[in-house]
Amino acid sequence: MEASNKQVPVTVLTGFLGAGKTTLLNRILTEQHGKKYAVIVNEFGEQGIDNDLVVDADEEVFEMNNGCICCTVRGDLIRILSGLMKRADKLDAIIVETTGLADPAPVAQTFFVDQDVADRTKLDAIVTVADAVHLSTQLTDHHEAEEQIAFADVVLLNKIDLVDESGLNIVKDRIKKINPFAKIINTKKCGVALNEILDLDAFSLKRVLDVEPDFLTSDHDHEHDDDVTSLSFVTDTPLDMEKFQDWFSKLLQTKGQDILRTKGILDFKGESDRYVFQGVHMLMDASPMGKWPEGKDRSSRLVFIGRNLENMNLKEGFENCKSA
Amino acid sequence: MKADTSQFPQLDKTKFEQRGKEFEFGIPITNSVCLGNSIAVGFGDGTVRIFRSGKNSKTIKAHNGVVLSMAEDGNNILTGGDDGRFLKISIDGQINEIYNFGTRWVDHVEAINGNIACSSGKDVYYWAKTSNQPKIFSHNSTVGGLSFDTKGRRLAVSRYGGITLWKKDYTNKWTSSNLLWKGSHNKVIFSKDGKYLISSMQENQLHCWRLKDKIDFAMSGYGSKIKSFSFTDNSKYLATSGAIDAICWPFDGDGPMGRKPVCIPYVGNKKVSFVETFPNENAVFTGLSDGSVFLSEIDKEDNTIIIRSFTEHEVSAISITNDCSNLLIGDMGGNILWTSVWDN
Numbered sequence: 001m002e003a004s005n006k007q008v009p010v011t012v013l014t015g016f017l018g019a020g021k022t023t024l025l026n027r028i029l030t031e032q033h034g035k036k037y038a039v040i041v042n043e044f045g046e047q048g049i050d051n052d053l054v055v056d057a058d059e060e061v062f063e064m065n066n067g068c069i070c071c072t073v074r075g076d077l078i079r080i081l082s083g084l085m086k087r088a089d090k091l092d093a094i095i096v097e098t099t100g101l102a103d104p105a106p107v108a109q110t111f112f113v114d115q116d117v118a119d120r121t122k123l124d125a126i127v128t129v130a131d132a133v134h135l136s137t138q139l140t141d142h143h144e145a146e147e148q149i150a151f152a153d154v155v156l157l158n159k160i161d162l163v164d165e166s167g168l169n170i171v172k173d174r175i176k177k178i179n180p181f182a183k184i185i186n187t188k189k190c191g192v193a194l195n196e197i198l199d200l201d202a203f204s205l206k207r208v209l210d211v212e213p214d215f216l217t218s219d220h221d222h223e224h225d226d227d228v229t230s231l232s233f234v235t236d237t238p239l240d241m242e243k244f245q246d247w248f249s250k251l252l253q254t255k256g257q258d259i260l261r262t263k264g265i266l267d268f269k270g271e272s273d274r275y276v277f278q279g280v281h282m283l284m285d286a287s288p289m290g291k292w293p294e295g296k297d298r299s300s301r302l303v304f305i306g307r308n309l310e311n312m313n314l315k316e317g318f319e320n321c322k323s324a
Numbered sequence: 325m326k327a328d329t330s331q332f333p334q335l336d337k338t339k340f341e342q343r344g345k346e347f348e349f350g351i352p353i354t355n356s357v358c359l360g361n362s363i364a365v366g367f368g369d370g371t372v373r374i375f376r377s378g379k380n381s382k383t384i385k386a387h388n389g390v391v392l393s394m395a396e397d398g399n400n401i402l403t404g405g406d407d408g409r410f411l412k413i414s415i416d417g418q419i420n421e422i423y424n425f426g427t428r429w430v431d432h433v434e435a436i437n438g439n440i441a442c443s444s445g446k447d448v449y450y451w452a453k454t455s456n457q458p459k460i461f462s463h464n465s466t467v468g469g470l471s472f473d474t475k476g477r478r479l480a481v482s483r484y485g486g487i488t489l490w491k492k493d494y495t496n497k498w499t500s501s502n503l504l505w506k507g508s509h510n511k512v513i514f515s516k517d518g519k520y521l522i523s524s525m526q527e528n529q530l531h532c533w534r535l536k537d538k539i540d541f542a543m544s545g546y547g548s549k550i551k552s553f554s555f556t557d558n559s560k561y562l563a564t565s566g567a568i569d570a571i572c573w574p575f576d577g578d579g580p581m582g583r584k585p586v587c588i589p590y591v592g593n594k595k596v597s598f599v600e601t602f603p604n605e606n607a608v609f610t611g612l613s614d615g616s617v618f619l620s621e622i623d624k625e626d627n628t629i630i631i632r633s634f635t636e637h638e639v640s641a642i643s644i645t646n647d648c649s650n651l652l653i654g655d656m657g658g659n660i661l662w663t664s665v666w667d668n
Contacts, residue, residue: 055406056427058445060465062484062508065527075484075508076466078526083406083429086390086656088351088369114526115548 007122010081010094011198012107014148015129016138017100020158024129024190024197025097031194035092038084040077042099053091055080059099061106064113070257070281071113072106078114085120093198094121101144104128104151105260105281111203112283125202128152128182129190132163135171139178146228149175150260150305151280152182153202161188178228179305181263205276205287208263228260231314232303237322238269239300244321251317256282259306265289267298269323340631340651344663347381353654355394356641357401359415363643363652364401365660366391372403372413375662377650384417393442397435402442404430410442410449423449423458432469436476443467448481452496459498463488468510473518482509482523487533489521505531505540511551515575517559524550528566534579541581543573552598556606561586561622563608565596570610572622588620588628600642611639615655635659 015021025039038053062075077096084094098107104126111123128148131138135157138145149155155175160168168186175184185192201207244266252259259281266275277286292298302318352368362376370387372394387405395402403411408425410433423430425444432443438453446466449458465484472479479490479498486504493499508526515522521533529544530553543564550566561572562580569587573580590596590612598611606622615635621627637657644651644665653661 054427055429058466060484062526063506065507065525073526075526079431079466079468080429083390083392083431086352086354086368086392087406088367088390 007120008085008091008094009124009199009201010096010111010121011124012104012126013095013097013129014102014104014126014152015100015156016131016134016142016145016148018134019100019129019131020156020190021097021129023158024127024156024192025095027190027192028095028194028198033194036089038091038094040080040094040096042097055084059102061103068256068282070105071109071283073110073113074106077107077110078117081117081121085116093124101142103144103147105147108151108203108280109283112280112285122201123203124198125153125200126151127154127156127197129156129158130171130175132157132159132168132171136174139174146178147260149178149182150228152179153200154197155179155182155184156187156190156192156197157184158187158190160186178230180230181303181305203278203285205278205285205289208265208276208278209274209289228305228307229309230303230305231309232301233315233318234299234301235318235322236297236299238267238298239321240323241268241271243323244268247317247321251312251314252279252282252284255306255308255312258308258312259304261305262303264302265300266302267292267300338630338633339667340663341633341661344651344661347660347662349658349660351658352656353641353658353660354391356643356652356654357394357396358643358645359396359399359401361645361647361649362415363645363650363662364394364396364413365641365652365654366394366403367658370405370407372401374415374417375650375652375660377645377664381662382417384413384419386411386413386419392429392431393433395433395435395440397440398438402433402435402440404433404442404444406430408444410444412440422451432467434470434472434479436472436474439472439476441470441472441479443470443481446483448479448490450479450498461488461490461498461500468508469512469523471513473514474516475518478514478518480512480514480521480523482512484508487512487521487523503533503538503540507531510549511553513553513555515559515562516555516557519559520575520579522553522562524553524566530564532580539581543580543585546571548595552596552600552611554599554601554608556601556608556622557604558606560606561601561608563599563601563610563622565599565611568593568595570596570599570608570620572608586622588622590616590618590628592616598639598642600644603644603646603648609642609644609651611642611653611655613638615639615657615659617642617653617661631663632661 040055057076060075064071262279273288276289355366372384372386374382389406393404401413406429410423410430412420428444434441441450446463448461468482481488490500509523512523528546533540546566552565560576564571572586594612594614597613600609611617617632637655641654
């Protein structure tokens with residue numbers, strides 16, 4: 001999944017019905033940017049998208065027979081992306097609009113699992129449009145809304161003109177509790193600069209390096225066990241590679257369904273390279289990412305977003321990976 | 325900066341390249357089909373080109389987008405496009421739009437004995453030779469592939485969870501039965517003797533049903549998805565892409581269960597991206613991901629000849645004319661080799 005010039009970036013647009021996905025899409029398409037975008041929409045979506053390259057799709061979630069219990073992919077995306085790659089004119093980007101109740105995980109997993117998709121395209125970012133007025137209720141009533149926030153690289157908090165300041169702060173806190181790493185952009189009528197939502201390369205391993213330690217806070221209060229929360233850990237003690245791999249692979253195998261997203265930068269004892277990974281449920285993309293910068297402290301940072309994280313003994317598991 | 329090409333060995337052209345014609349269209353080639361002694365080629369810009377021995381190729385602007393699928397229908401070609409159009413194109417270039425699905429792609433097209441079918445989304449539209457009105461066969465998920473048997477009495481439709489097998493009785497009434505296997509099924513074909521049905525899956529494997537007793541089994545061990553496979557005319561072998569060898573499964577006797585496939589190796593460890601069997605022979609044209617193409621006899625070890633050297637673009641089309649006189653090779657970079665099969 002590493003970036004390459006040949007891969008067409010794919011932006012996934014999620015958000016509940018009425019949040020403003022269509023407004024955003026039309027804004028992207030009508031702006032004078034001289035770029036060629038293909039837009040994949042679904043038949044239950046909102047109508048009125050103005051582009052010469054709109055592809056209708058049914059969201060079809062397929063289970064894979066790869067022994068990974070939570071591994072599902074979007075069959076329609078595999079078909080459509082491979083068809084788009086046969087076009088004579090090269091696309092600058094592809095935008096996938098999901099239905100309001102869609103779980104973003106199968107979309108993201110498609111880019112890990114299907115080799116043809118991974119060779120020719122790359123997941124650029126998941127952009128979630130949220131309605132500042134209704135998000136709090138939607139988060140309480142629909143776990144899909146939580147997942148859309150949890151998977152987001154960018155949350156476009158729309159319709160901010162329709163709530164007062166305290167209302168806005170409440171909804172922002174709610175978003176941060178679920179996903180403290182997503183960038184929140186306040187908008188009215190989805191007015192946002194396109195470079196803030198497109199071509200972000202948010203799923204590349206290089207971007208994991210941008211996760212700042214001071215950004216990390218742990219243990220949020222939450223209302224139900226079912227809530228999506230995040231936890232993060234930092235240590236200056238180098239980790240033992242074997243212990244870490246053993247713990248982490250078991251963790252993903254047994255708890256992968258509840259772990260929505262993970263990211264990490266790891267400092268292994270005896271290794272001069274930084275190890276970086278990011279994952280969706282049980283699937284992971286990992287690679288050494290060059291030497292540690294000269295003169296800077298080495299440390300390991302690990303981030304989890306998911307459900308029931310407090311029951312996974314994450315802190316203890318991580319501590320046990322420290323080298324003796 | 326100028327590249328110093330003198331340091332690279334100058335590879336000789338193969339004898340097929342020397343006596344044939346090479347074209348560089350620069351647009352991905354998506355399909356090819358044989359129409360008697362002509363070969364029609366579909367491109368990623370919606371163009372169809374027809375190659376004929378001794379004549380210039382004919383260019384037809386067919387679709388406003390990718391030619392996704394193609395089939396031979398007597399003297400016509402059927403094409404399906406990402407512009408939602410299902411077309412019948414005559415060999416002299418007359419275009420007849422059979423159906424327009426709007427923003428829905430026409431993913432697959434097939435024809436047998438003048439009866440034609442296409443799929444768009446979850447539905448297969450079927451036109452009997454004698455009818456202008458399509459019959460619609462619906463499925464629960466998007467159609468991954470479709471195939472008629474050689475008599476045209478059975479139509480296999482692959483989808484998520486297995487194959488729907490449609491059968492026509494002697495009153496021309498269609499009924500369906502299901503062949504189930506978990507996972508997503510794509511391309512599907514019958515063996516030429518009609519005894520077996522093979523589908524390729526999202527996972528790197530094929531699934532096979534022996535139709536007389538519905539015994540089914542997987543054929544696995546591939547390093548990538550199997551996008552191209554083809555039976556020899558006597559149904560003795562199924563040649564398949566997806567590995568670095570051309571994997572040829574034996575289908576004579578009781579079929580491939582418990583038997584090993586013939587693995588035909590090629591130099592360079594490139595992936596096999598396309599296979600097409602040679603008419604009436606146990607032989608296969610093998611196209612690799614670097615654009616090179618070989619012809620191998622399946623029964624004889626070490627009997628492989630090179631047809632085309634590498635182009636750096638994955639082979640995506642190989643067709644031979646009905647009289648076995650001419651051969652066409654196309655790749656994803658838009659390169660075509662049109663050549664005679666035999667020395668003159």
